[in-house]
Amino acid sequence: MVSTLTTPFAEVATSNASLRAFLHGLPGVDRVGADARAAMLATRSIKTTAKGQAIDLAIGMVDLTTLEGADTPGKVRAMCAKAVRPDPADPSVPSAAAVCVYPDLVATAVQAVEGSGVKVASVATAFPSGRSSLEVKVAETALAVAAGASEIDMVIDRGAFLAGDYLKVFEEIAAVKAACGRAGGAQRENGAGGAQGEQAAHLKVILETGELATYDNVRRASWLAMIAGGDFIKTSTGKVSPAATLPVTLIMLEAVRDFARRTGRKIGVKPAGGIRTTKDAIKYLVLVNETAGPDWLDPDLFRLGASSLLNDLLMQRQKMATGRYAGPDYFTLD
Amino acid sequence: MFEYAPAPESRDIVDIRPSYGLFINGEWVEPQGEERHKTINPATEEVLAEIGWASETDVDRAVQAARKAFTTWSALPGAERAKYIFRIARIIQERSRELAVLESLDNGKPIRESRDVDLPLVAAHFFYYAGWADKLAYAGLGVDPRPLGVAGQVIPWNFPLLMLAWKIAPALACGNTVVLKPAETTPLTALAFAEICRQADLPPGVVNIVTGAGATGAALVAHPGVDKVAFTGSTEVGRQIARTLAGTRKKLTLELGGKAANIVFEDAALDQAVEGIVNGIFFNQGHVCCAGSRLLVQESIAGDLLEALKRRLATLRLGDPLDKNTDIGAINSAAQLAKIRELSAAGESEGAERWSPPCPLPDRGFWFPPTVFTGVAQSHRIAREEIFGPVLSVLTFRTPAEAVEKANNTPYGLSAGVWTEKGSLMLWTASRLRAGVVWSNTFNRFDPASPFGGYKESGYGREGGRHGLEAYLDWNHR
Numbered sequence: 001m002v003s004t005l006t007t008p009f010a011e012v013a014t015s016n017a018s019l020r021a022f023l024h025g026l027p028g029v030d031r032v033g034a035d036a037r038a039a040m041l042a043t044r045s046i047k048t049t050a051k052g053q054a055i056d057l058a059i060g061m062v063d064l065t066t067l068e069g070a071d072t073p074g075k076v077r078a079m080c081a082k083a084v085r086p087d088p089a090d091p092s093v094p095s096a097a098a099v100c101v102y103p104d105l106v107a108t109a110v111q112a113v114e115g116s117g118v119k120v121a122s123v124a125t126a127f128p129s130g131r132s133s134l135e136v137k138v139a140e141t142a143l144a145v146a147a148g149a150s151e152i153d154m155v156i157d158r159g160a161f162l163a164g165d166y167l168k169v170f171e172e173i174a175a176v177k178a179a180c181g182r183a184g185g186a187q188r189e190n191g192a193g194g195a196q197g198e199q200a201a202h203l204k205v206i207l208e209t210g211e212l213a214t215y216d217n218v219r220r221a222s223w224l225a226m227i228a229g230g231d232f233i234k235t236s237t238g239k240v241s242p243a244a245t246l247p248v249t250l251i252m253l254e255a256v257r258d259f260a261r262r263t264g265r266k267i268g269v270k271p272a273g274g275i276r277t278t279k280d281a282i283k284y285l286v287l288v289n290e291t292a293g294p295d296w297l298d299p300d301l302f303r304l305g306a307s308s309l310l311n312d313l314l315m316q317r318q319k320m321a322t323g324r325y326a327g328p329d330y331f332t333l334d
Numbered sequence: 335m336f337e338y339a340p341a342p343e344s345r346d347i348v349d350i351r352p353s354y355g356l357f358i359n360g361e362w363v364e365p366q367g368e369e370r371h372k373t374i375n376p377a378t379e380e381v382l383a384e385i386g387w388a389s390e391t392d393v394d395r396a397v398q399a400a401r402k403a404f405t406t407w408s409a410l411p412g413a414e415r416a417k418y419i420f421r422i423a424r425i426i427q428e429r430s431r432e433l434a435v436l437e438s439l440d441n442g443k444p445i446r447e448s449r450d451v452d453l454p455l456v457a458a459h460f461f462y463y464a465g466w467a468d469k470l471a472y473a474g475l476g477v478d479p480r481p482l483g484v485a486g487q488v489i490p491w492n493f494p495l496l497m498l499a500w501k502i503a504p505a506l507a508c509g510n511t512v513v514l515k516p517a518e519t520t521p522l523t524a525l526a527f528a529e530i531c532r533q534a535d536l537p538p539g540v541v542n543i544v545t546g547a548g549a550t551g552a553a554l555v556a557h558p559g560v561d562k563v564a565f566t567g568s569t570e571v572g573r574q575i576a577r578t579l580a581g582t583r584k585k586l587t588l589e590l591g592g593k594a595a596n597i598v599f600e601d602a603a604l605d606q607a608v609e610g611i612v613n614g615i616f617f618n619q620g621h622v623c624c625a626g627s628r629l630l631v632q633e634s635i636a637g638d639l640l641e642a643l644k645r646r647l648a649t650l651r652l653g654d655p656l657d658k659n660t661d662i663g664a665i666n667s668a669a670q671l672a673k674i675r676e677l678s679a680a681g682e683s684e685g686a687e688r689w690s691p692p693c694p695l696p697d698r699g700f701w702f703p704p705t706v707f708t709g710v711a712q713s714h715r716i717a718r719e720e721i722f723g724p725v726l727s728v729l730t731f732r733t734p735a736e737a738v739e740k741a742n743n744t745p746y747g748l749s750a751g752v753w754t755e756k757g758s759l760m761l762w763t764a765s766r767l768r769a770g771v772v773w774s775n776t777f778n779r780f781d782p783a784s785p786f787g788g789y790k791e792s793g794y795g796r797e798g799g800r801h802g803l804e805a806y807l808d809w810n811h812r
Contacts, residue, residue: 028755030775033606043446045341045658053336254605289336290649297336 008263009227013174016167023166023223029215029251038246044286051282055317056094057297058281059086062313063121063270063305065100067128067238073108075334076101080112082334087314096310097299098151102127103144110148121151121204125176128208128237130155134172141179145201152180153204155237156221158211166224173228177203204270204303205230209248210240218248222255232268238305243273246287253291256301266295272305278316281309338651341658343445347432350439350522353384356392356545357528359399360538365392369546373521376442377655377664377699385521387546390553393513396542397559400484400511403539408481408509412468419467419506421534423460429530430457433523437495438655440522442664442700443618445656451617455780456499459798462782463503466803470508473800475809481509482585482808483561488551488575489524490567491517491666492621492722498524500797501564502541503782508806510562511540515554518547519667552578560584562806566623569720569746569791587795587805589623589787591720592748595741596626596777597763599734600634602753606775608642611726614751614777616650616704619665620724623792624749626777628710628717630737633730640708640728647704648691662724665700674702674723681707681716686727712743720746734759738766747789751777770796 012022046054064083066075076099083096098119101109109120122144126132141152154176160168181200205225209218225233233252236243249271256267269292271284281304288296296302311331319325355364367389372381388396407415426433433456434448443452470479485505489497494516505512516524528543544550548571555563555575565575566589579586596614598607614626631639655663665671682688686707695701702723710717710727717727731737741750750769754760764772770787773779780786785801787793795805 027602027604030603030606030755033603033609033775037606037609043450043658044338046338047341048339050337050339057336285336294336 008265013167013170013227016165019166019170019224020164023220026219026223029219031215034215034247034250038250038287041250041286041290042246042283044283046282046286052317052320054282054285055278055313055320057285058278058304059310059313059317060094060097061299061302061304062096062310063098063100063272063303064096064310065238065272065305065307067100067102067123071102071105073105076105076108077112078334080109080118082310082332083118084113084116086310088332090318093314093317097303100153100305103140103147103149106144106147106149119150120148121153122147122149123153123155123237125154125172127153127155128239130157131159134175137172138175138179141176145180149201150199151202151204152176153206153234155206155208156225158208161212161217161221161224169224170228173203173205173225173230177229202231203229204232204234204268206234206237206272208237208240209235209245210242215247215251218251219255222252223259226255226259226267230267232270232303234270234272234305236271236273236305238273244271244275244305246283249284250287250291253288253296256296257292266301268301268303269296270303270305275304275306276308277312281313338659340654342654343435343438343449343656343658345435345439345656348436348439350383350436353386354521354525354545355386356388356396357525357531357541357543358392358396359403359542360532360536363395365389367392371518371547373440373519375439375699376519376666377696379698382440382522385518385545387518388515388544388550388553393544393550393553393557396513396544397484397486397554397557399539400513400542401559403537404481404483404511407511407537407540410509412470412509415506415509416464416467418534418536419460419464419503422530422536423457423464425530425533426453426457426460430454433495433526435656436526437523438663440520441491441494442655442666444660444663445658446660447618452493452496455782456495459496459499459782460503463507463802466504466800467507470803470807473803473807475804475807479508479803479807479809480811482806483510484559485510485512485562485564485806486554486557486560487512487514487564488554488567489514489516491520492618492623494520495523495527497566498527500566504797504802505564505806506540508803510806513542513544513554513560515544515546515551518545521545555579562586564795564797564805565589572793585805587787587797588793589795589797590748590791590793591746592623592625592788592792593628593718593720593744593746594624594626594749594751594769595628595630595744595767596751597737597741597753598629598631598635598639599737599752599754599756599759600632601755602635603755603775604635604639604642607639607753608646610751610753610775610777611643612646612650615726616662616724617778619663619702621666621670621722622778624771624778624786625722626749626751627721627725627727628741629726629728630731630740631728632737633732636730643706644689644691647706650691650693650704652693652701652703653696662704665702665723668700670722671700671702674721674725677716677719677721678705678725681710681714681725681727684714684716686710686714686716712740718744734763738763742766742768745791748787748792749773
């Protein structure tokens with residue numbers, strides 16, 4: 001399967017040595033400078049019309065997420081209703097981009113959002129630790145895709161990455177990517193290239209930057225995920241602290257910008273975890289705007305993985321419209 | 335496209351009087367000279383206030399006041415002097431928003447910089463030297479270092495309040511009194527500082543502010559009642575001052591021009607190097623004596639780096655200095671704008687290639703777009719003369735030795751930057767650069783604990799840190 005993938009830079013993945021040479025040949029990241037740049041961009045003052053535009057943009061980029069052991073079909077259906085229509089009192093509020101659930105709840109979610117345009121994303125590959133065999137990871141991905149997930153959020157094998165076994169990480173991503181394209185089993189493979197008919201599920205590759213420790217590693221993992229065929233690179237599972245940070249997202253945005261410049265292919269970015277306020281969300285949008293550029297200000301290329309953020313966005317949106325803050329009971333808790 | 339709506343900082347917080355006199359002996363006094371001049375907002379050419387210019391007689395009054403105050407001020411225990419300086423530092427912090435707006439109005443610099451760089455550093459400088467006031471015997475300058483007397487201080491327009499802090503804080507901590515002349519185009523924050531001295535109950539005459547232009551400054555440095563002269567400004571004026579003071583007992587420190595090299599090696603952290611280049615030359619519109627105005631980039635990465643730099647420059651936001659999202663503000667004066675234009679024209683006529691991002695300039699006020707010259711040779715004027723504006727000259731090199739040779743091949747030696755991820759190359763390069771400050775993987779970073787000053791035509795003496803005390807103490811008196 002891996003060999004049929006045609007991705008840019010696939011030639012560097014012919015051996016672990018060449019992959020290593022490539023990843024370690026990327027320009028380094030100076031931590032102090034990257035932190036300073038992210039902090040400077042966080043001082044941008046987004047007010048009035050720009051704030052209104054940013055809030056609607058952010059709502060449309062939210063991957064509304066529930067990833068708990070206690071998740072139930074009822075909980076997922078409630079969240080889906082919220083994603084489709086975030087504010088029941090105001091139909092002008094855009095829908096969220098997607099809902100993100102565990103694989104066993106994908107079918108429930110698909111049914112709940114049907115016809116709304118909201119996508120269903122599923123975590124897979126032994127989320128959140130990624131500690132399982134490739135067979136299990138591929139099988140789990142295939143199950144989620146078969147259940148109707150149009151997006152797969154996989155985790156990389158951080159252990160293999162930190163041990164320097166980049167080829168193993170690459171091959172896992174490529175195998176999961178291939179599994180994303182085999183929705184409904186064999187019928188997808190019959191079509192030439194498999195691109196006709198139903199689209200292959202989009203693959204988001206979670207780097208779990210909180211476990212990669214250095215910004216150099218974040219840059220290398222970003223490139224590894226992109227050349228292995230990921231459609232999105234995502235910061236975190238939300239289960240490890242720190243989750244998304246502005247500097248880490250800055251480095252990932254630089255990576256997708258540089259990758260697009262060299263290949264013409266635009267990869268998406270998804271910070272996830274810890275983004276709770278409108279102010280936070282707007283800082284991320286500024287970061288996107290001034291790093292990867294305005295092309296990335298699109299739910300196809302930028303997502304915010306969050307749960308409580310959505311209500312804060314709604315509250316700020318209403319404040320802008322009415323000049324007053326409504327109490328928390330005026331926004332639904334789902 | 336995500337357009338940022340205007341986000342102007344309110345100017346209601348500042349209260350500018352229609353006219354200002356001189357601050358002598360703790361009082362506002364009218365200058366005896368007839369000369370009054372307007373100070374304007376360089377972003378709009380709007381008149382902000384009328385300023386009296388001090389004549390020789392006025393300067394004399396100020397020096398007399400400082401001499402008188404010196405007797406009691408220098409006799410105070412260091413811990414008592416420290417209380418005043420700490421109080422000044424706290425008032426500056428409390429009034430920092432107001433002072434930042436005032437600085438941006440009078441100077442043209444973006445509020446983001448006056449708010450996030452200038453004002454925090456001003457307060458930090460006073461806090462730092464307040465801490466030294468009762469520890470001078472432990473500064474490594476003998477067991478009983480003594481103050482010099484009256485310090486005559488002349489400061490430039492690029493960082494008006496910060497340069498005032500660099501001058502006044504160590505002078506007061508060491509027990510000296512001060513007569514300070516701010517630049518003629520940017521007197522307002524120095525005059526606001528005079529009010530702060532009153533608010534802090536600083537004894538009359540310890541700090542005196544005399545406004546004016548070159549003649550006022552010349553009268554101040556030549557005054558026989560002045561014991562120490564500190565000047566920050568152009569090399570040309572620094573030379574005149576050195577001539578005036580030759581053969582006198584006055585101590586002198588000069589912080590003059592620069593033409594700093596910012597050296598980027600092929601293994602540098604590219605994205606952060608780009609930020610460092612931008613911060614090196616476009617910070618404060620390039621009105622920075624230690625600006626990284628010469629980019630020396632290793633030929634093997636020159637293409638990639640310039641592409642990344644140009645892409646980054648296209649995101650710079652030029653305009654209203656009070657808008658919180660502005661990156662590049664106004665050029666400080668018509669005269670400075672003319673100088674930048676003249677040198678840029680010379681760059682073109684000497685054969686360098688000129689580039690600026692698409693950047694509409696406001697109709698009123700003094701503006702110059704961020705500009706990059708490539709194909710610059712060492713012999714071009716834009717590689718040798720200080721432009722003091724948002725103009726970067728790009729040169730290339732092949733080997734570390736060539737980089738060092740080119741970096742040092744200038745009459746100046748104030749600062750330099752080095753970008754490499756390789757520690758041994760960083761140390762090798764830094765130890766060979768003849769510059770007072772060498773920034774490692776950063777640029778234009780300041781800290782009150784770090785000494786600052788130049789080699790060669792960039793001046794002599796150090797300001798900041800423990801070294802900065804030397805200029806304000808007599809420590810060879812035995």
